[in-house]
Amino acid sequence: MTFDIQKLLRDNIRKLKPYSSARDEFSGEAAVFLDANENPFNAPYNRYPDPRQKELKNKIAPVKNVPAENIFLGNGSDEPIDLLIRAFCSPGKDNIVAIAPTYGMYRVAADVNDVEVIEAPLNADYTLSVKTVLNTVTPNTKMIFLCSPNNPTGNALEKEAMLEIMVNFQGLVVVDEAYIDFCPEKSLLPLLAEHPNLVVLQTFSKAWGMAGIRLGMAFAGQEIIDVLNRIKYPYNINILTQLKAMELIELEKEKSDWVKILVSEREQLAKKLQEFPFVVKVFPSDANFLLVKTHDPRGIYDYLVDEKIIVRDRSGVALCEGSLRISVGSEMENQRLIEALEALI
Ligand SMILES: *Cc1c(COP(=O)(O)O)cnc(C)c1O
Numbered sequence: 001m002t003f004d005i006q007k008l009l010r011d012n013i014r015k016l017k018p019y020s021s022a023r024d025e026f027s028g029e030a031a032v033f034l035d036a037n038e039n040p041f042n043a044p045y046n047r048y049p050d051p052r053q054k055e056l057k058n059k060i061a062p063v064k065n066v067p068a069e070n071i072f073l074g075n076g077s078d079e080p081i082d083l084l085i086r087a088f089c090s091p092g093k094d095n096i097v098a099i100a101p102t103y104g105m106y107r108v109a110a111d112v113n114d115v116e117v118i119e120a121p122l123n124a125d126y127t128l129s130v131k132t133v134l135n136t137v138t139p140n141t142k143m144i145f146l147c148s149p150n151n152p153t154g155n156a157l158e159k160e161a162m163l164e165i166m167v168n169f170q171g172l173v174v175v176d177e178a179y180i181d182f183c184p185e186k187s188l189l190p191l192l193a194e195h196p197n198l199v200v201l202q203t204f205s206k207a208w209g210m211a212g213i214r215l216g217m218a219f220a221g222q223e224i225i226d227v228l229n230r231i232k233y234p235y236n237i238n239i240l241t242q243l244k245a246m247e248l249i250e251l252e253k254e255k256s257d258w259v260k261i262l263v264s265e266r267e268q269l270a271k272k273l274q275e276f277p278f279v280v281k282v283f284p285s286d287a288n289f290l291l292v293k294t295h296d297p298r299g300i301y302d303y304l305v306d307e308k309i310i311v312r313d314r315s316g317v318a319l320c321e322g323s324l325r326i327s328v329g330s331e332m333e334n335q336r337l338i339e340a341l342e343a344l345i
Contacts, residue, residue, distance in 0.1 A: 181207030
């Protein structure tokens with residue numbers, strides 16, 4: 001399949017002359033910076049942050065085993081989701097295809113940009129139907145959103161199926177791997193170099209425990225990364241986030257320990273939940289949450305709110321009828337949930 005990014009881009013984005021910041025025009029070492037109208041007092045917060053986050057990317061590159069020039073950093077993964085749609089989809093004309101059910105932000109970003117979303121339902125067992133996805137594509141489809149492990153179903157999608165979609169589609173295939181640290185062997189990141197239309201999204205919000213600092217990653221070929229860099233806000237990652245992330249990325253060992261604990265907690269929680277008479281099914285999960293089908297989702301949700309325990313009611317979502325999505329918490333939090341539910345029997 002031929003894949004031409006320049007042809008895929010919106011005309012106005014292809015022609016765009018990006019804002020050139022003071023730090024773009026001179027980024028070397030200097031003793032006196034009088035180019036950005038900054039205040040000389042209050043270091044280091046007085047300086048604009050590095051618009052390309054070079055130092056931080058150089059720390060992320062070896063952790064992810066991806067060259068720094070193939071990394072884009074955003075204000076959460078929500079930023080690259082929005083930027084990809086804006087760069088490639090003409091409002092009122094182009095569309096995106098997304099699996100269903102899945103994460104709600106693809107649709108919100110598309111709606112904001114007046115871009116149609118065509119849903120490609122998963123199979124009843126939540127596996128990916130390559131045929132459904134490819135049959136859903138129209139001549140105006142610029143990208144396909146896959147999510148693996150998928151939110152809210154919890155399962156990782158089959159690598160072979162995702163590959164088949166990548167080689168048979170001439171637009172972008174965006175694979176959101178927000179939960180991949182809970183099943184790293186299922187990542188598509190190692191395939192990045194061979195597939196120019198693949199974009200992998202990851203985040204520091206989940207396994208790394210940094211949702212509060214807002215830092216998401218997009219991994220892709222350099223041409224796609226260049227496009228994102230050209231249209232982002234010049235200083236999209238603030239200095240506090242860059243500094244904190246460089247500090248916290250040293251906690252890779254802790255992250256792995258947290259993942260082990262959460263995976264073990266998840267399995268125990270699944271087993272206990274399965275025993276409740278009002279639970280129909282606990283779906284297998286590759287992530288840090290469980291999708292739990294119950295006889296009375298609203299009743300259980302409201303009861304738990306009264307008990308000051310908040311879960312996510314997904315029972316209104318197609319293919320998730322009757323289901324609650326429950327994050328795996330600490331041992332104590334999970335215990336509180338189980339105790340509260342025991343009172344319901
Ligand atoms: C939580 C989540 C994210 C994280 O988004 P951030 O903006 O990086 O916090 C992305 N995708 C999915 C599917 C998620 O569930």
